[in-house]
Amino acid sequence: MTATKSEYFQNLRQEHVAQGPSNITPAIIQSASGAVMVDVDGKEFIDFAGGIGVNNVGHAHPKVVKAIKDQADRFLHTCFHVGMYDSYIELAARLNELVPGNFAKKTMFANSGAEAVENAVKVARYATKRPAVIAFDNAFHGRTLMTMTLTSKTNPYKKGFGPFAPEVYRIPYAYCYRCPLGLSYPNCGIACANCLEQAFVTSVDPESVAAVIAEPIQGEGGFVTPPPEYFPKLSEICKKYDILLIIDEVQTGAGRTGNFLAIEHWGVEPDIVTQAKSLGGGMPLSAVTGRRELMDAPHPGGLGGTYSGNPLSCQAALAVLNILFEDNLIQRSRQLGEILAKRFKALQDTYEIIGDVRGKGPMLALELVKDRQTKEPATQDAKNLVKVCYDKGLVLLSCGNAGNVIRTLMPFVITDEQLDKGLSILEESLSEIEH
Structure with a gap:
């Protein structure tokens, strides 16, 4: 069977790139815009990771790209x-x-x-x-x-x-x-x-x-x-x-x-x-x-x-x-925070695995636990959740000393439709993980 482009570059990475720089996902990205990334095989991902907090204004924002191009000409x-x-x-x-x-x-x-x-x-x-x-x-x-x-x-x-x-x-x-x-x-x-x-x-x-x-x-x-x-x-x-x-x-x-x-x-x-x-x-x-x-x-x-x-x-x-x-992205950040807080509290009411919801604005987290009384970290469940979401087209990051915390770092330019789709994938995946 012919290898996909992703598989080709993943194999090349294994052969030539040091193992120290780790990879959270196996994605080989070809393009990205706003809150969406596309890999070399054409698969789209809603981005809740934002390059680990780097893309608050979105991937390749036109005004940022123009500023870079104009300076490069100088x-x-x-x-x-x-x-x-x-x-x-x-x-x-x-x-x-x-x-x-x-x-x-x-x-x-x-x-x-x-x-x-x-x-x-x-x-x-x-x-x-x-x-x-x-x-x-x-x-x-x-x-x-x-x-x-x-x-x-x-x-x-x-x-x-x-x-x-x-x-x-x-x-x-x-x-x-x-x-x-x-x-x-x-x-x-x-x-x-x-x-x-x-x-x-x-x-x-x-x-x-x-x-x-x-x-x-x-x-x-x-x-x-x-x-x-x-x-x-x-x-x-x-x-x-x-x-x-x-x-x-x-x-x-x-x-x-x-x-x-x-x-x-x-x-x-x-x-x-x-x-x-x-x-x-x-x-x-x-x-x-x-x-x-x-x-x-x-x-x-x-x-x-x-x-x-x-x-x-x-x-x-x-x-x-x-x-x-x-462009009022600070206000958009606050709006995203309100939407996320509401959705995450609802998820916490539904899924026992969510022990704590915390953060400010759209910098929010779900701490996953095996038991709400003992608060034992659900580390493997968090890993599984990240993988299941990835397979469904949502890129998420975990964090925390025990690796049991799911964090959100989506770009502020994410559309309401993209946000809702991403949160729906998260909820669907949570349901699969818990049950």
């Missing part, structure tokens, strides 16, 4: 350190306005979320002259040495890659469905936030801590969403000890939670914010925005990189910002 690369260009400077100005904080801010660009976090830590250490950084259980910040160290999940991200970076400490996060302290919200008094001060007794001197770094909603960790009191309390403790608060918006940014940045939901003004993924509209780009005095602390040449803030990526990001705010 020049591809000068290196910002050698010859500056308008898009880098204009984008920095836009982000300085959009990132919360009633104070002067400055921005620098890099290529990936991990690079943004690396640079945020460098800035924090340089500005405070302190070495230590505190991160959280369930955190994911990247795969470089520092960001892998900050990341919580051992397998596959840390297994076999040690030793790790020094002076990184870890505390529990506000995971209400599986409270690390065995308490129940709202009668807990947000005791998990007090773990930060407890760490100053048991783990590290607060005068040695440069920064606390947190995702406002944990991405790879399971879309863990804290209660409204958590970040204000955490911020207050940081200020008490002159510790910087770094908020990692790599996955939550660019409107994913119904606000431009997720931290806006809690009215907190971080000292430093990192962004990437959907900011570039599909192009590699990340940003570090922070208080002016912090961002100006490192000496000239201490930050940067050859490709950092590539002109094609900066032009794409400027187009993304225009699309989000001028």
Whole structure:
């Protein structure tokens, strides 16, 4: 039997591509537009994964594509350190306005979320002259040495890659469905936030801590969403000890939670914010925005990189910002969140396997459990659900330390018909998995 194009390229991949870069689906994509991907054999997929949170404005948005083409006609690369260009400077100005904080801010660009976090830590250490950084259980910040160290999940991200970076400490996060302290919200008094001060007794001197770094909603960790009191309390403790608060918006940014940045939901003004993924509209780009005095602390040449803030990526990001705010995609994000929340709550009422529904905007998750009383993770069921949905033409992602959480990262440009079809596939597949 003649192999399909997909089978041909899958075999070629096995022969020539390292196994380390894993593949969530076997799809070999030929084209993509909006919220639909098409493989080399012509099979269509509704995309609830969004390139792992990269395609908030959709695949190949015409305005993003035009911005890239127009820039490509001018020049591809000068290196910002050698010859500056308008898009880098204009984008920095836009982000300085959009990132919360009633104070002067400055921005620098890099290529990936991990690079943004690396640079945020460098800035924090340089500005405070302190070495230590505190991160959280369930955190994911990247795969470089520092960001892998900050990341919580051992397998596959840390297994076999040690030793790790020094002076990184870890505390529990506000995971209400599986409270690390065995308490129940709202009668807990947000005791998990007090773990930060407890760490100053048991783990590290607060005068040695440069920064606390947190995702406002944990991405790879399971879309863990804290209660409204958590970040204000955490911020207050940081200020008490002159510790910087770094908020990692790599996955939550660019409107994913119904606000431009997720931290806006809690009215907190971080000292430093990192962004990437959907900011570039599909192009590699990340940003570090922070208080002016912090961002100006490192000496000239201490930050940067050859490709950092590539002109094609900066032009794409400027187009993304225009699309989000001028084409009302932030409002569309909120609308999607309302539709999803309603549908997911109905699914939870129907299927016992769904233990928890959480998130904000269209950044929502279903945590699958074998038993609602014991909350034993239904890891294999989650894997099966992803596969069954894929076979039916819906691309979904799982996440969480146990791999039992189903997350939604569909583009905001998804049509109501595509959304309904995708959710119908999800429900049909859930029915097959549970029964």
